[in-house]
Amino acid sequence: ADVNQTISDVVDIKAQLKTNSDLKSKILNDVELGSEHLTELVAASDGLQKTADGLRNVRHFSNTMFNIMRGGIFDDNYQIEKADFVSYIEKLNKKVYRHKEEVLNALPALFTLQDLKALSEDDADHNFKRLCCEYLPLKFSRRHGDPSRPWNKFSINTRNENDGSKILDYQGNWRDIFQNWEALAHSYPEFMEGMIHKFLNATTFEGYNPYRVTKYGFDWETIEPDNPWSYIGYWGDHQIIYLLKFLEFMEAYYPSKLATYFSQDLFVYANVPYKIKPYESILKDPKNTIDFDFEKEENIQLKRKEIGVDGALLRDTTSFIYKVNFVEKILATVLAKMSNFIPEGGIWMNTQRPEWNDANNALVGNGVSMVTLYYLRRFLKFFNKVLDQDTTREFQISNELLAFFNKVSQALETHKQLLEGRFTDENRKQVLDALGQAASDYRTQIYDQKFSGYKTAVSKSSLLAFTSTALDFLEHSIRANKRADNLFHSYNLMTVTDHNAVSISYLPEMLEGQVAVLSSGYLSSKESLDVLDGLKSSPLFREDQYSYILYPNKELPKFVHKNTIAAADVTSSELLRKLLADGNTQVINQDGNGAYHFNGSFNNAESVKAALSSLSAVYAPLVDTESKKVLDIFESVFDHKSFTGRSGTFFGYEGLGSIYWHMVSKLLLAVYEVTEKALSQADDKQLIGRLYEHYFEINAGIGVHKSPQLYGAFPTDAYSHTPGGKGAQQPGMTGQVKEDVLSRFGELGVKVRHGAVEFNPEILRTEEFLTTKEVFNYINLAKEKSRIDLAAGSLGFTYCQVPVIYQKASESAIKVFLTDGSVSSFEGKSLDVKTSQMLFNRAGEIEKLVISVVRP
Incomplete structure (x- = not known):
């Protein structure tokens, strides 16, 4: 729609309609130019592919397009414009801007991300370092959400209204934008560091995250007396699995890089004007657990006006922005979950918001999440491994957080003997009391007194002992939540009885729990197959779409x-x-x-x-x-x-009988991970074959090859949901696209391990190789239209915007064609670290990669 026009604009348009005989051709030319520009944006995020499966090629283009519409796309490789960066620094922290004005003025008009990293590493100002680390020159981003809902507001800033100049901007709900960056990160690995810093520096000292993230900080929901839609709270699942994915990527692409953050005070806490109530209050009324601090909100806004966006960061008793290291930020996140751990139940959902599924909104308070527990298990296994590999023997932690950590550690150690059997309701309450009170004491101390600024060393051995004990408790709970049908419980209910006991009751099976337990890394390949077989035989399977609903359908009473x-x-x-x-x-x-x-x-x-x-x-x-x-x-x-909320009473979206495609694609990615793990372990070939079958059945259910009549729309676009008896509804702007992009590159066998890229397409169908000569049209790193002639028996795609050609062969090999005319050859399926880093750097040094793939 041609909107946002002034009266003068309207008058001009009317005049053109009357007098400009060439208007039609101008419009058509502009449409063509817009299409080319869109293709350029999608190509920059590796959305162009050429295989024998034309529908998959188009669906991948569509998935990539919607992914960058939600999360944004980087402006020009790793190039940074001085004007935008300087403006960003000034808006975030006026004091830093004034102190660094000379440094900023000396910057060239255009410089690179590597230049920025070198600049920040050489600078002693930790606030300047932090702002440099967080800078992400994204564009084309908008918040996700249904525009028909009155609380959703959107702003897509691409051009300055006054002079038409380019604007770099991004914004998104936390739960959306970080998901879409997961897929984007593989096309721009050097920006992973900035994504992690952005994530951690917008989390609170309690271990939660605010509602929205923007280029210029973060935002939270407020209490508005005249707005019936206003509400506050913290969603409970984002802090674990979203963060973990970035940490896993970072360790794979840049081994040991995370460890360099362990002892550097480069991180801060978001200062959100919420106060989580004391443990005893939460226990009495777990549905009303957060107070909005109006005075604190006012003070934050005054500080923002004074110094900029950084006015919303937490300060210590000296009124300086409080800075901590990476280990402390991770501990704050983990302890927030462990302090709400209910043995054999899950993680207590007591911060007034549900988890991934908004439709389970009524679970808040009584609900206990095994979903988050499954992901927490994966998180702690990863953190334990990275910590163990580091040579540092101790880390400086805030005294207040250390006291919290020690109390949680002691509570787990004290009750560790209970893991030998099942917990009684009284045992369960004893553990919860100890954990919950520890978190309550910590929060109250900071609310009342702020961080003192004093820090004490915690040994690596203490951290490893804690993660090991915590994992024992989590894995015990996973075993306790296995159902007779080989599925696992997703969400449970807790009931406080007689003030000294907590009982657990169970809800029906849910798809979300199966995805999470498959992703947890706890199950063996055989156990994973049992889950998938059980899922296929369960009431969650919807025969007409050959896919899965979120929970069993049911007849509601009249x-x-x-x-x-x-x-x-x-x-x-x-x-x-x-x-x-x-x-x-x-x-x-x-x-x-x-x-x-x-x-x-x-x-x-x-x-x-x-x-x-x-x-x-x-x-x-x-x-x-x-x-x-x-x-x-x-x-x-x-x-x-x-009562779980609208999930148990509505029929569209995440309601009864409705397929919510995002979760199906999460299932697809989880099955890919399980299958890839089984391959790496050289598990039984028949078992691996069964996992393959499930993967491709789930993929077929997602539907790119379905007829429009069955799908209910053009199947080359992702859709939000498919209600019972209807076709697909609400196109495009769904989180599903991120999982589909990641799964697609998984099928193509693109993996990064220990800093080196591997091309091992074991799961890729042979039918995707071309049977005739074709042309692969792509956009190179210089934004130039390019083409490669593909022979029969080959296919093409891009990775970090470098064309990758697969050719059928009898032996695995790689040829790297450099732009200087030289060619490097590698036996096997992997590049070396040096060449991989050239690929990640997007500097135009590599013209193309030709991969010999063993296929008949």
Whole structure:
């Protein structure tokens, strides 16, 4: 739509329509130019491929396009424009800008990311170093979300409205933008470091993240008295698996680079004006656990006006921005989860927001996430390995966080003997009390007194002992959550009973839990296959689309069948009998058929409590003795505790009978990881073949080869969801595209290990190799249109925007054609580290790679 026009613009357009006879050709030329520009952007993120499967080629282009529309694309390889960088520094921290004005002025108009890294490494100012590390020159990004929802606002900044000049900008909800950067990172490996710094420096000292991330900092939800949509809280899953993916990538591309952060105070805490309540308060009302601090919000905004975006960072008792090292940031994140760990239940969801699935919003408070526990297991295995490989023997940690760490460590050690069997409800409460109180004490100290600024050394051996013990607890819980059908529980429910016990109850199977447990790395290849076989046989499999729904479909009771109290329950309560006898309908009534119902205005147990307390004095003795009985009857009728939210009552989006394609693509990627692991371990060939079958069945269900009639739309575009009885709905801007991009490169066999690229397409179908001569058109690193003639038996794609040609052969080999005319050859499937780094650097040194792939 041609929007955002002034009156003068409209007048000009009307004049052109009347007088410009060449207007049609100008419009068509502009459409062509726009298409070329879009192709250039997609090519820069490796969206161009040429295989025998034309539909897969187009779907990959589409996936890449939507991925960069959400997360952005880097402006020009690793080039940085001085004007944008200087403006960024000034907006983030005016003091740093003034102190570094001479350094900034001396920069050339155009310089590289390597120049920026060298500049920051040589500088002693930690705030300047941090801002340099976080700088990401992205463009073409917009926040994801359904525009029909009133709380979603969007801004796509590409051009200055005054002079038409280019704008580099990005913004996104936390849960969206970091996902899309996962795929983008493989095309621009040198920016992985900036992505990690951006992630960690926008997390709070409590271990959570604010709602939105932008080029100029971060933002949070606020309480708006006049806005019915306003709400606050922290989503619970993002801090673990999203961060872990970047850390895994970084270690694979640049081994030991993470360890260089361990002792450097390059990291900060976001200062979000939320206060998580003390543990005892959370225990009493786990659905209302966060207070909004209006005074703190006001002070943050004043500080932002004073110094810039950095005014929203946490400060210590000296009023300076508080800086910590990488190990502390990781510990804060891990301890936030471990302090909400309920043995054999999962991670307690008590920060007023759900996890990945918004539709499970009612799980908040009573819900316990095995999904996050599965991912936390993978996180701790990785952190343990990286920590163990480092030669540093101790790390400086804030005294306040160290005390928190010691309490959590002690709580786990004290109860470690319980891992020999199953936990009693009393044991479970003892562990939760110790962990929850430790977190509460830590938070309260910082809320009331801030960080003191004093730090103490923690030994590497203590950290390794902690991760090892924590893993013992997590893996015990994983085993305890295996179901009889070989699936695993996803979300459970916790109930505090008699003040000294916590019981766990189970919800129906969910697809999300199977994805997470497959991704956890805990299962053997055989156990993973058992999960996939069980999934295919479960009520989650939807035959018509040959794919999976999020949870079992069910028939919802009609209105007249709801809110009916069993006659035996009514008879058991003297209070209810008396109310009926007196004709008092404040709590209960009887219909013309003799059935009993609670007052129709009740919406939860609090409504019942209010009605009981408002009864006249004549009922007071019975209210005193039977309130709990009446509340128990109310819960037995409505089972509010098991209510998950709109996921259990709606039908579209993440609702009943609906396929939510993002989670299916998460399943696809998880199965790829499991299959790749089985191959690397040289597991049984028949078992690997079965894993292959599941992978390609899931891929077929996603649907690029489905007919438009079956898919409900053109299958070359990703869609959000497919409700029961309908076709695909809501195109394009779905997180699914990130998983599909990663899975596609997995199929092509592109892997990075120990800093070297490997091309080993074991899972790639032979049918994707061309059967006739074709031309692979691509855009090179200089943004020039280029072409390569492909022979039969070959295919082409780009990686870091360098063309990669696969050719069928009898032996594995690689030829690297350099732009200076020389050719390097490698036996086998891997490049060396030096050549791999040339590829990652995107400096135009490599013209193309030709890979000999063993295929008949």
